[in-house]
Amino acid sequence: MTDRIDALVIGGGVVGLAVGRALARAGLEVVVSEAEGAVGQGVSSRNSEVVHAGLYYPTGSAKARLCVRGKQLLYAQCERHGVPHRRCGKLVVATDDSQHPALEALAQRAGANGVPVQRWSAAQAREAEPALHCTAALWSPSTGIVDSHALMASLQADLEAAGGAVALASRVVTASFAPGRPARVTVDDGGAGFELDADRVVNAAGLWACRLAARFAGLDPAQVPTPHYAKGSYYALAGRSPFTRLVYPAPVDAWLGVHLTLDIAGQARFGPDLEWLQTDDPAGIDYAVDPARMAGFAEAIRRYWPGLPDGVLQPAYSGVRPKIHGPGSPAPDFRIDGPPQHGVAGLVNLFGIESPGLTSAMAIAEEVAVLLR
């Protein structure tokens, strides 16, 4: 006989774990199935670990709303579970007068999004961060950093405490949906494989979400966006960080620029840059950081840190953004596609969960739980 559960969440990244936790806490029997041998090995382990304040996203968008709400939920989760984090704040800086309108537009948007910011003069910014060059700055006190793996461990602990389970090395191959019956899900566990029935299915497969949804029987293929992948590389700074706050250049289009972030240990790193990949298969992605990108990094960093010494940048790591738009087209919103969008009862697809997905994870989970109530 095929096992039947209330809810299957596909993907044990930060979003899948947050969704599993929310559904288990709502009283459902939940399994989070993760293809890898451990949770959090995907996009959730290759990012900046910044708790975004919610400055950048169009007012009224899901990104703006879920980032602001997710930030509150994330900080509360960190405090409850002792997850290492720091509200270090961030400075968004203009490095010449031509960038002041962009900074002002960001300040206006932050206000409209309900995010506190202060306009700082160059002198105020330099008093706080003497190594900084800027002509004006925006101070965002609610931005922070978090240990993403400790956060995921806390979400998994909550999920399990509420009776849910994580199934590792369990790759969902496909699922079939038909009105009036549970989804039939096929799982590859490295052995004979198995099938299970689930009344609700949440596709939180990150880089694989679109490819997986394209295999769902009973879902109109027109409901599945074309995936695109954009790599971001990081360089680490050897030695002590000259900054105690995060430093971001004024944004250009939808890209935040080569910024300086800090990890919990205070180590500085720069990035990510943006490189569109010519692949439609995330399995073939090369995560190596190309040393040839170093010169471009140094040039971008010296605009706000002219004192960057030669030879102190070291290739660190890279991550890949699960995009649902291609180069040159505007960044779309998160897609949280439930029955109202695609008409399939019990199914939620999460598409395009790029930044600020780490910050927003627990708020996305709240929204998914409402959709599947």
Ligand SMILES: Cc1cc2nc3c(=O)[nH]c(=O)nc-3n(C[C@H](O)[C@H](O)[C@H](O)COP(=O)(O)OP(=O)(O)OC[C@H]3O[C@@H](n4cnc5c(N)ncnc54)[C@H](O)[C@@H]3O)c2cc1C
């Ligand atoms: C370079 C970069 C920097 C970023 N910086 C930030 C930041 O500073 N702050 C912020 O808020 N956000 C940031 N983000 C975004 C954030 O990292 C992501 O939005 C978030 O981690 C997405 O989590 P996820 O759970 O959706 O995906 P993932 O972590 O990728 O999880 C998906 C999981 O699904 C599993 N899986 C895939 N297919 C299957 C299958 N068929 N069956 C079972 N399991 C499967 C994968 O193994 C993976 O573990 C950044 C992203 C990138 C790329």
